[in-house]
Amino acid sequence: MPVSIVIGAQWGDEGKGKVVDLLAPQMDIVARYQGGANAGHTIKWGDETFVLHLIPSGIFHDGVTCVIGNGVVIDPAALVDEIEQIEALGYPVEGRLKISHNAHLIMPYHKALDQAKERWRDAEAIGTTGRGIGPAYVDKFARNGIRVVDLLDRDGLRKKLTAAIEEKNEILSQIYQSERLDVDAIVDEYVEFDRLIDPYVTDTAAYLQDALADGQRVLAEGAQGALLDVDHGTYPYVTSSHPTSGGCCTGLGVPPTAVDRVIGIVKAYSTRVGNGPFPTELLDETGERLRAQGHEFGATTGRPRRCGWLDLVALGYTSRLNGFTELAVTKLDVMSGLDELRVCTAYEVDGKRTERFPTDLRTLERARPVYETLPGFSGDLSDAREMGDLPAAARDYLQFVSDRVGVRITVIGTGPKREETLVA
Incomplete structure (x- = not known):
């Protein structure tokens, strides 16, 4: 039962959309298993560029x-x-998109709460996108959520929404001094959404299980990255779900025995959006160069990303956590032109060297990177189609990463476009 999972191996923004787009022609189904519209998966082909937020990249x-x-x-x-x-x-969607009837809906009050809480936190803000993701997951696990299936019962939906909005209005107005929301307007809006999305609603767990039994190939994609996993990431500066491989099984309803391939997507350097510890962050000209050359601005928010050297302590951790069977290294072209390349191979914490990634915030904030330096390379990589087309120093850099992590590299990004990809 072949399920392949594509997972961001860092803090997100690794180029998962491009890799899924590359692998999709080999698949029958591409399925998204967690997160929300805070994701931004950018696809580039020919003169077209499109950023997907919810619909899978296939x-x-x-x-x-x-x-x-x-x-x-x-x-x-x-x-x-x-x-x-x-x-x-010109791409038809109806008949090709299936939405789980058990997926939870983000409501206007989730967005209002998300934004109000970030303002209230002020300097201690998590750095969310303000899209209501966290509050929607809070309601899900508090068993107060509105699911897609709830849209089918108009009377029940109105009753459930009215109770929920009245409660959230008290929180918004009394705690955060924010405006109250209009109950009737929201109910009417979501009844209309029911009509629009009804053709897509499916028992997707049953659909996927039947597809696997028939021998169909499934590619599962997550949003964000493994270091933002709510349990295994840099808590509390994390997302509200599980971008890790375990999240695939619960987020789609497929058994772990169906998974036979786990592809970790990693940039040739490191980036992070929002707040939280980032041991290899560069606050100098090199960091600015990586941001400019890599166009490191959020596809969803437009926020500038923090940039730094590749962190193999973190990558080794996410590889073990997810069981990577292979790596896809994106944006190798961004490193071209640097005289030397530094790679973090260990941390120093309170004078002691460690190669283990600490997931508790206080320890990670004290971690100082220990670097090894490799020669840089130069030249345009966009026409490279096999390993021999890359500069020797670029090949050495990739081999160094593969050897240290203990996972083979099978895909290399040499530019932003679909065709600017090397399959090793």
């Missing part, structure tokens, strides 16, 4: 069915807008 390939699993929290307005944009490009 939607631009004929014959591929896309699934939004039960582990995703869905903003209906963002979903409908995305469907319309994709169809405007």
Whole structure:
């Protein structure tokens, strides 16, 4: 039962969308298993560029069915807008997209709470996108959430929403001094969403289980990265779900015995958006160069990303955590032109050297990177189609990473476009 999982091996923004787009033609189904519209998976082909937020990155390939699993929290307005944009490009969505009836919905009060709480935290803000992801997951686990299936019962939906909005209005107005929300307007809006998304609603867990039994190939994609996992990431500066491989099984309803391939996506350097510890962060000209050359600005928010050297302590941790069977290294071209390349191979914490990644915040904040330095390389890599086309120093850099992590590198990004990819 072949399920392949694509996982961000760092703090997100590793280029998962491009790798999924590359692998999709080999698959029957591409399925998203967690997160929400805070994700931004950028696809570039020819003169076209498109940023996907909810719909899986296989939607631009004929014959591929896309699934939004039960582990995703869905903003209906963002979903409908995305469907319309994709169809405007000439790619049909109806009949090719299936949405779990058990997926939870992001409501206007989730966004209002997310933004109000970040303002209230002020200097201690997590750095969320303000899209309501965290509050939607809070309601899910508090058993107060609104699911897609709830849209089917109009009377029940109105009653459930009215109770939820009245409660959230008290929190918004009394604690955060924010404006109250209009109950009737929200109910009417979501009844209309029901009509628009009804053709896509499916028992996706059953659909995927039947597909696997029939021998179909499934590619599962997460959002964000493993270091933002709510249990295994740099808590509390994390996302609200599980981007790790375990999240695939619960977020789609597929058994772990079905997974036979786990691909870790890692940039040739490191980036992070939002707050939280970042041991290899560069606050100098090299960091600014990586940001400029790599166009390191959030696809969803536009926020500048923090940049630094590649951290093999963190990568080794996420590799063991997820069971990577292979690595895809993206944005190798961004490193071209640097005289030397530094790679973090250990930390020093309170005078002691360690190669273990500490997941408690206070320890990680005290970690200082221990670097090894490799020769740099130069030249345009965009035409490279096999390993021999790369400069020797670039090949040595990739081999160094592979040897230290103990995982083979099978895909190398040499530019932003679909065709600027080397399959090793």
